[in-house]
Amino acid sequence: MSEHMLIAPEGDTRRRRHAHTACVLRARARGELVLREEWLRTQPRPPSLWRRLRRRA
Secondary structure: OOOEEEEOHHHOHHHOEEEEHHHHHHHHHHOOOOOHHHHHHHOOOOOOHHHHHHHHO
16 A cells, blocks of 8 residues: 555646645644545535526526
8 A cells, every 4th residue: 555645736636746644644633634525515516406497487
């Protein structure tokens, strides 16, 4: 197993880079690095199909 993790700053995969596992864990403990799933939960959700259809009427 590798001692590195692949990270993509601000979700930009063109800027992806490797980081030491220990560094990633320390940054996560400090709250400086969020997982993609955690970041997605903070993003606005697109309107549901029902709301889009109601908006047209």
